[in-house]
Amino acid sequence: MTTKRYLPPSALYSFFEGLPETVSRKVIGRSVNDLPISLLTLGKGKVKILMWSQMHGNESTTTRALLDFIPWFVDTPQKHLQEAFTLCVILQLNPDGAQAYTRLNANGIDLNRDAVDLTQPESKVLHDLYTLEKPDYCLNLHGQRTLFAAGKMGETASISFLAPSADEARTVTAPRKKAMQLIVELKNGLQDALPNQIGRYDDAFNPNCVGDKFTQLGTPTVLFEAGHVPNDYQRETTRRHLFKSFGLLLETLLEDNFDHPTEAYYAIPENVKDFVDLIITGVTVTEDGNSYAEQELAIHYKEELRDDAIVFLPEMKFFGVKLPLKAHKKIILPEELKNISLQFKKDNLLENLDFVSLCSIKA
Numbered sequence: 001m002t003t004k005r006y007l008p009p010s011a012l013y014s015f016f017e018g019l020p021e022t023v024s025r026k027v028i029g030r031s032v033n034d035l036p037i038s039l040l041t042l043g044k045g046k047v048k049i050l051m052w053s054q055m056h057g058n059e060s061t062t063t064r065a066l067l068d069f070i071p072w073f074v075d076t077p078q079k080h081l082q083e084a085f086t087l088c089v090i091l092q093l094n095p096d097g098a099q100a101y102t103r104l105n106a107n108g109i110d111l112n113r114d115a116v117d118l119t120q121p122e123s124k125v126l127h128d129l130y131t132l133e134k135p136d137y138c139l140n141l142h143g144q145r146t147l148f149a150a151g152k153m154g155e156t157a158s159i160s161f162l163a164p165s166a167d168e169a170r171t172v173t174a175p176r177k178k179a180m181q182l183i184v185e186l187k188n189g190l191q192d193a194l195p196n197q198i199g200r201y202d203d204a205f206n207p208n209c210v211g212d213k214f215t216q217l218g219t220p221t222v223l224f225e226a227g228h229v230p231n232d233y234q235r236e237t238t239r240r241h242l243f244k245s246f247g248l249l250l251e252t253l254l255e256d257n258f259d260h261p262t263e264a265y266y267a268i269p270e271n272v273k274d275f276v277d278l279i280i281t282g283v284t285v286t287e288d289g290n291s292y293a294e295q296e297l298a299i300h301y302k303e304e305l306r307d308d309a310i311v312f313l314p315e316m317k318f319f320g321v322k323l324p325l326k327a328h329k330k331i332i333l334p335e336e337l338k339n340i341s342l343q344f345k346k347d348n349l350l351e352n353l354d355f356v357s358l359c360s361i362k363a
Contacts, residue, residue, distance in 0.1 A: 004234060004309065004310070005060055005061075005233075005234055005235065005303070005310045006060070006101055006305060006308060006309055006310050007054075007060040007063055007064060007092075007098060008098060008099050008308075009035055009036075009092060009095040009098055009099055012038075012091060012092065015067055016038070019040070019070070019071075019074075020074055022042065022074055022082075023040055023041070023042045023070070023074055024039075024040065024041040024042070025038055025039070025040055025041075026038065026039050026041070027039075028090075028125055028128075028129060029121060029122070029124070029125035029128075030121060031094070031095050031096045031105065031106065031121060031122055032096055032105055032106035032107050032120070032121060032122070033095075033096045033099075033106045035095040035096060035099070036095070037090065037092070037093060037095060037122065037125050038090070038091065038092075039088060039089070039090055039129065040070065040087075040088075040089040040090075040091070041086065041087070041088055041089075042070065042073060042074055042082070042086075042087050042089070043073070043081065043082045043083075043084075043085045043086045043087050044082060044083060044086060045081075045082065045083055045084040045085040045086050046084070046086075047084060047085050047086070047136050047137070047253060048085075048086045048088065048133055048134070048135045048136050048137075049085055049086070049087050049088070049135060049136065049137045049138070049139060050088045050129065050130060050133060050135035050137070050138045050139070051066070051087060051088065051089045051090070051138075051139040051141060052089070052090040052093045052126060052139075052140065052141065053066060053089075053090065053091055053092065053093070053141040054091065054092040054093060054094055054095075054097070054098050054141075055093040055094050055111045055112055055122070055126075055140075055142075055210070056094065056097065056103045056104075056110070056111070056112065056142060056143070057092075057094045057095075057096065057097020057098040057099070057100065057101060057102050057103065057104075057105070058097065058098075058101045058102055058103050058143075058303065059103075059141075059142050059143030059226070060098065060143070061143045061226035061235040061238055061239055061242065062141035062142065062143060062224060062226050062242055063091050063092060063098075063141070064235075064239050065226070065239045065240075065242035065243045065246065066089060066091055066141075066246075067091075068239070068240075068243045069243050069246045069247070070089065072243070072247070073087065073247075073250075080254070081250050081251075081254065084250075084253075084254050085250060085253070085254075088129065088133050088135065090125075090126070090129070093111065093122050093125070093126055094111055094122055100305070101303070101304075101305040101310065105120055105122055107120060111123050111126075111210075112142075112208075112209050112210055113206075113208045113209065114208065115127075115207065115208050115209055115210045115212070115213040116207055116208050116213070117208075126210065130214065130217075130219075135219060136219070136220075137219065137220050137221070137222070137253070138211070138214050138219050138220070138221040138222070139221075139222055139224065139246075139249075140164075140210060140211045140214075140221055140222070140223040140224070141223075141224050141226075142223060142224060142225050142226065143225065143226040143227075143235075144157070144160060144201075144225040144226065144227050144271075145228075146227075146228040146233075146275060146277055146300075146301070146328060147273045147274075147275050147276070147300070148160065148199060148227060148228075148271040148272065148273060148274075148275065149199075149271070149272050149273075149274040149275055149326060150196060150197055150198060150199035150268075150269045150271065151196075151199070151269025151270065151272060152269075152272050152274065153272075153274050153326060154196060154199075154269055154272070154274070155195075155196040155197045156197060156227065156228050156229070156230060156275060156328065157197065157198070157199035157225075157227045157228070157271050158194050158197040158198070158227045158228060158229045158237075158238055158241065159190065159194065159197070159198055159199075159224065159225065159226065159227055159238065159241055159242065159245065160198070160199035160200060160201045160224075160225035160227055160271050161183040161186060161187070161198070161199075161200060161201065161222060161223065161224060161225070161268070162183075162200065162201035162202075162203060162211065162222075162223040162225070163176050163177075163179035163180040163183055163203070163215075163220075163221070163222065163223075163265065164176070164179075164203065164205075164209065164211035164212045164214075164215045164221055164223060165203050165204070165205040165212055165215065166205070166212065166215045166216040167205055167216070168205050169205075170203055170204075170205060172262050173215070175215055175218050175219055175220040175221070176215055176220070177262060178220040179215070179220040179221055179222050180260070180262055180265035181258045181259065181260045181265070182220070182222055182249060182252060182253075182258060183200075183222060183265055183268070184258070184260040184264045184265050184268075185248070185249075185252045185258045185260065186222075186245050186248055186249060186252075187268055189244075189245070189248045189252075190241060190244065190245060190248075193241060193244075194229075194241060196269075197227075197229075198268060199225075199227070199268065199269055199270065199271040200265070200266075200268040200269060200270045200271065201223060201225055201270075201271055202270065202271065211223045222249070224242065224245070225271075226238050226239075226242055228275075228328070229241075230328055231328075233301070233312060233361055274325060274326050275325065275326050275327065275328060276298040276299060276300055276317060276318075276323075276325050276326075276327050276328075277299055277300050277301045277314075277327065277328050277329065278298070278299040278301075278314070278327055278328065278329050278330070278331065278359055279296050279297065279298055279299070279323060279325065279327040279329075279330050279331070280296070280297045280299065280330075280331045280332075280333055280355070280358065280359075281294075281295075281296050281297075281330065281331070281332050281333060282294055282295075282332055282333035282338060283295045283296070283297045283319070283333055283342060284338070284340070284341040284342065285297060285319045285341070285342050285344045286341045286342065286343050286344065287319075287343075287344045287345075291341060292319070294321070295319045295320060295321060296319060296320055296321065296322060296323045297316065297318075297319045297342070297344075298316075298317045298318040298319065298323055298325055298327070299314045299315065299316065299317065299350070299359055300314075300315045300317050301313065301314060301315070301361070302314075302315045302349065312361055313349050314349065314350040314355070314356060314359035314360075315347060315348065315349055315350070316342075316344055316345065316346060316347070316348055316349075316350055317346060317347070318346070319344055331358060333358075334358075337354055337355070337358070340352065340354065340355075342355065
């Protein structure tokens with residue numbers, strides 16, 4: 001089983017071949033570049049759940065969690081779940097984006113902004129499947145960057161959830177309330193393993209987003225955002241927590257006892273972009289001909305596909321005497337590098353080899 005962030009469509013072929021006969025696989029459409037979009041159907045219960053992952057091609061963690069979850073679900077000990085639920089699963093809605101490791105599809109379109117116009121073949125596949133299956137619940141599976149804290153200056157947001165809005169007023173409609181209640185149950189079940197690391201995604205209404213549209217159409221929809229766990233840039237730890245959350249959600253639905261007040265949902269801290277990947281202290285920075293000593297330099301890692309692997313490249317973001325930011329890692333500049341002045345330009349990759357070595361992480 002793959003343990004790397006890069007998950008091209010070809011990596012799923014052996015997984016498909018190893019599925020038991022109880023799992024139906026059907027090609028339900030093609031991408032812009034004519035790659036197949038497959039639907040897996042498992043279980044035989046009355047409650048139907050539609051799940052889709054990698055509508056953003058560079059968000060592979062939830063897909064990898066599904067590669068763990070599907071064999072678990074179809075195993076004998078989960079017979080009670082198989083008899084209660086039918087799962088309709090698209091592992092990669094955007095196979096072209098997965099191939100290229102890009103958020104967008106091959107036409108440069110964000111599929112999660114195409115729910116109304118349906119200009120893309122992948123968008124039409126999901127819309128047609130939703131219309132055909134009429135699911136009781138939807139799970140919209142995504143990944144988020146390392147920048148998010150669970151609450152202002154909180155811990156890193158390792159998993160975030162959203163019950164999408166159905167209108168501009170963010171009304172708590174009946175389907176949205178059910179999604180909120182499910183999220184509270186998931187948060188309660190995960191908080192011991194992820195203390196203060198569960199966030200709530202921004203619920204501003206956007207009719208072009210798929211989750212908002214499906215909520216508007218009356219289906220409780222839960223959006224998952226796979227986030228960062230400290231020192232886990234391959235997101236294997238996040239993957240394990242997502243696997244647990246999928247099972248927990250089914251058990252919660254089976255028990256049908258999750259009547260939480262909406263206040264409990266809003267008590268989950270909202271995501272805030274308070275993190276950077278790295279802060280180096282003691283840096284001399286030159287900008288526009290001016291030199292600044294003893295600065296803090298903030299670094300983000302840019303993810304780039306090279307030789308079928310994701311590499312993490314240090315990108316300069318901010319500097320200052322004391323940055324109002326949290327960092328996943330902090331480094332005090334070694335004395336032997338303090339005589340080096342860095343030329344700063346926001347969003348540029350760091351090119352000084354000594355600093356690049358200092359910033360490197362295990363890929």
